[in-house]
Amino acid sequence: MGFIDTWELRSRFAVALSQMYGTEVPAYDTLVEVSTAVNADFVAAHGDTAERLGSIDRVTAERHGAIRVGTPEELAQAARVFAAFGMVPVGFYDLREASSSSVPVVSTAFRPIDPEELARNPFRVFTSMLTVDDPRFFTAELQQELREFLAARTLFSEELLALADKAAAEGGLEDTEAEKLVELAAGAYELSTDPVDEGWYRKLEKISAVAADIGGISSTHINHLTPRVLDIDDLYRRMSDMGITMIDEVQGPPAWEGPDVLLRQTSFRALEEQRVFRFTDGTVGEGSLRVRFGEVEQRGIALTRKGRDLYDAMLAETDRRLAEAGEGTTRVDIAVEVWRENLPRTEEELRAQGLAFFTYELVGDPQPADNRSLNELIDARVVRAVPIVYEDFLPRSAAGIFQSNLTDAGTRDNEQQGSAYGPESLSEIIGTRIADPYELYEQQQEQSLRELRNHLV
Secondary structure, three states, X not given: OOEEEHHHHHXXXXXXXXXXXXXXXXXXXXXXXXXXXXXXXXHHHHHHHHHOOOOHHHHHHOEEEEEEEOOHHHHHHHHHHHHOOOOEEEEEEEOOOOOOOOOOEEEEEEEOOOHHHHHHOOOEEEEEEEOOOOOOOOOHHHHHHHHHHHXXXXXXXXXXXXXXXXXXXXXXXXXXXXXXXXXXXXHOOXXXXXXXXXXXXXXXXXXXXXXXXXXXXXXXXXXXXXXXOOOHHHHHHHHHHOOOOEOOOOXXXXXXXXXXXXXXXXXXXXOOEEEEEEOOOOOEEEEEEOOOOEEEEEEOEOEOHHHHHHHHHHHHHHHHHHHHOOOOOOHHHHHHHHHHHHOOOOHHHHHHOOOEOEEEEEOOOOOOOOOOOHHHHHHOOOEEEEEOEOOOOOHHHHHHHHHHOOOOOOOOOOOOOOOOOOHHHHHHHHOOOOEOHHHHHHHHHHHHHHHHHHHHO
């Protein structure tokens, strides 16, 4: 019997979820197979430069998942489960404000934060909580009905929570308990066979398909698992050529000749899944839901706050030009123009202008007591700047993926004042501070500079 460390628990958890989800949604396995082929072909074509933003082993194994919970209590319990796998909350995302459709959730992402842990297994889970108390979506009466429905269900067993707490406290578990933890944790996100109350589900679905998926069933489940690719446009073409219906466009930055920044995402459309329903007349029978989909991502360079301000300004300019454009002009066409006008065309220019995060490695022979500037050392090829991978998410892109897979926009009353949520309030719910992504990237960059200075003394 051996001790299983936190990172290995996380790796086993990711594999268990992937196997389970592939059984539930066979098209996911197809997505993984195509992603693997795209990555292998990209590395063969581009050599060493293909692995600038992560080794092929890491990229091929990489996944992020997405789940949805209904209450603060459920979110706090989910956090305890993720803590067992070395995954902490990073970033706050308000999808209510990022979409014109009815997406009544606020979110964070649970992931490792230490660079070594990320290199071992960078599994992330984007976790959304239903904002039951938001009057823009739910009347006072419906809020009460939702609270009663959600209070009656249990997503995470006491046995799972106890094992999770033990794993988090001890940095892992002995083999037998580790196996049980992974089994129970993956099982908590398995699609339930309990009959769905058809009348209740459809009542929520009229407001928001996302709300119905969270508050209309007796459990939670994986909404999607996302492999990572090195060329998302190639994957989009290959999936389309196989007859798989993809969403209309890739979300996030456009494909262009300059550096890849932040995150690009796309998915195949949500598939019709057979479920058991309990109908209003009391009978039980088959029906279908269309809520789960397969997503894929391409990760780029993490931007600084200055870089992110520029990115947001470019999005706004793209929206402005699109509103003025005539028929036949796509958002992507305009975005490429805006990118070419505003964003540096090389990684070095991004770095020099303070727009992106990098770590620094000593690769040449420094002079004794070398006091040359960082830029001089880079120019002399004594030091190499390595871009830091963006490990997080974009609220507009996440909302765009959600929205593109909805059957309709739902309803929202914008005359009402929305309930207030932010990083602080969500941190209180979870019981631990939500990490600021910028701070994490800054710490990683500064640590590499300190180590570099020590080598040059």
